[in-house]
Amino acid sequence: MAGTKNQLFMGNFIHSKTREELEYLINTAVCVDAKGVIVAVERGCDRETAERTLYPRLGWKAGEVDVNVCGDGDFFFPGFIDTHLHASQYPNVGIFGKSTLLDWLNTYTFPLEAKLGDEKLARRVYTAVVRKTLSHGTTTACYYATRHVGSTNVLADLCLELGQRALVGRVCMDEASMCPDFYRDESPEWALEATKACIAHIKGIDPDYARVKPVITPRFAPSCTSQVMRLMGALQKEMDLPVQTHISENTSEIALVKSLFPESKHYTDVYDTHGLLTEKTILAHGVHLSEEEATLISERKAKVSHCPSSNSSITSGAARVRWLWDKGIEVGLGTDMSGGYSPSVLENARQANLVSRHVAMGIPDGEEKERTKLTVDEVLYLATRGGANVVGMEDKIGAFEVGKEFDAIQVGLGAIDEEGILRGEGNVDIFGWENWEEKVAKWLFNGDDRNCKKVWVKGVLVHERK
């Protein structure tokens, strides 16, 4: 799947200039070549000017260019990056009762994941999840599948087929005391071979990992033997692939890790001593990390996926994003379905804003309390550029810049007419006097998939609202 023609995108573009600040490129022209790469970004440029000044520079001819113009009230935004979600758990979203992590795994999660060994069922569930997340503007997703090779490969196939950029991981889990008999890797060696089989499959369907990439996925320390973690660490070194796992989500889990790995200094040390704490490692959660652990993560340049909806809904805790940033750690957002209830990165940006306020509530009045709160601009950075850093694609995605690939959402907002009637759909109601900053705030707080009118990955249209 690749763009076949050069494309001109015209209209308003909004993206993160820095972590603190969105940039508003109003009436701008963005040229995207047939490979999906942005080759020009020109402000204050109408179509005629684009054709007169940009096309010759690019060697383009007007008749051969596809033109996409967004309306005055619409804007293009970089596609969202979901840095942590379990595709296999999608059917369980919203279902967790009063459970917390460890009982939630046994009650809801393992039984469902085990069923997805059935590839027909896996295809059904994964089709739903890829389509659903695309419809919410997720152009890149970092997936946990299940421990099954066949079903994991189905997920990779579907991402390629439906056009989503993805990291796809077979879940590695072989620790008998933690994984149920019906859902456990047979041995560390079996786990290694199974993981290699998934990597080979993805290499087969997308040799340059241009769209789909494997990710080494030891579920989390309690599910894994020391042997398997060592094998995965060695595999990472050998193949230079990304790694994803969970860390420090819940206090009971931390106590469990302490009891399972008594020789380790702390949870982070478990991964570090098994060769799993690398520059390419994505650590989901990181809610209860100690100063020492955060310093080590920062030194290793490992990344954190912040999953606010999940952390609130299964009462894990409130992660301190500002504190992680202060430590020099890169952070992105994860929906963490189905610990998280929502397929939407936008919902998680909203929740990141709210959770940071809950963190602030615990801090005495003053400057520290104020700066703990994440702004609208900052949570949208987390959803895009922050996520790009986390998945190691900061050179490719996350903003509208020459040299990056065009992963984008066309956002449309509703308008309230003079009679008070909504024109358009969704819950972002624009009265007409709002400035761009206010429109974006309204979108953050009330936006949903209805505001994602079109979605592109690498310049290819992969979703359009009917």
Add this chain to the structure above:
Amino acid sequence: MAGTKNQLFMGNFIHSKTREELEYLINTAVCVDAKGVIVAVERGCDRETAERTLYPRLGWKAGEVDVNVCGDGDFFFPGFIDTHLHASQYPNVGIFGKSTLLDWLNTYTFPLEAKLGDEKLARRVYTAVVRKTLSHGTTTACYYATRHVGSTNVLADLCLELGQRALVGRVCMDEASMCPDFYRDESPEWALEATKACIAHIKGIDPDYARVKPVITPRFAPSCTSQVMRLMGALQKEMDLPVQTHISENTSEIALVKSLFPESKHYTDVYDTHGLLTEKTILAHGVHLSEEEATLISERKAKVSHCPSSNSSITSGAARVRWLWDKGIEVGLGTDMSGGYSPSVLENARQANLVSRHVAMGIPDGEEKERTKLTVDEVLYLATRGGANVVGMEDKIGAFEVGKEFDAIQVGLGAIDEEGILRGEGNVDIFGWENWEEKVAKWLFNGDDRNCKKVWVKGVLVHERK
């Protein structure tokens, strides 16, 4: 606006049996008379049985009855009750930056409310807000309008015209040190006359307050002089009307009240000593109440409107619903637009669930921590029966029971077909193996206005999704 025919509703009905437990009335018939009153609720009853056994008992003839059947996967749910929102602030939803209550009022709120003195603009904004909240299933709304008589009356007219059950309050605010010159009642006496004018208007358009009712609305203690609160207290006593105000939302506000009313024991005492703490009083927020204040509120039988979205988004704090319940206080939900960002009571039920988990995070492991978490059933109680208690309509609305009026939502969920394609719309994806409890949990966590297929107030269809 009134139902003109008897109606039979057939299908699945779900409502709160108790605070702790939803009741699932599957394949049930509910008969609603021409006045909108439920006259029969019969379980396991198909249409033929209804016609054979219920109609004769009710004196109905089959040909004269309108029949509404919901599909197998759909269900009827009691209409939502929004116990606190500012209709006038709707255009500002989602806009609050990093502000907290007192600077938020001056920066965003007062300037917008002042503009709504223009009745044409008020009609536009209020049309949008009534239609929007109806589309989210809010069948009863307890509104703050603005301090303007004419615009407040426009809101009351619109509720009647569009069919929403509502309490409508002209905002009373005369304290010069707190209210800006451009937006302040001229004097306590003027405030009293203005409030009476709105009451008279509503009496004129809906003499029995069958659908729209006035509510005495001293904004909150800091905005009001002692004189005006005393006059409002006396008015309440004279006319036996409901009262709404704010209490203990934010720590700076509490300190301000202490400085403005040095002779009062605490914030609650301010209202109590001015005759405003009554059985018909709705207190929004109550985040930081002391034990002594909660005891006094409980003794006076005043009610609390819990506004979780608002409390999180403007960093007010995390209200302790379980603790309020333990004190014997009735609690409902408020969207509190635009301190709250969402027009949806369902979103606020979801946030009530999440906020209770943030409260629990601050409690040591054990039974107390566990019971602090509100369940799915409990937050849906807050949204319906709890709200009915708060607005003093527990005999009329909040459940499907003989004698109550039929305020209801027909909820429809999406279905994932065998190919993984969504049939229907929205974000509640049913795979087919879920039980009713799981379906309701999914709806709570991912539902939106798309799942509100039809909405009735007093048996009259007031919203239908196209």
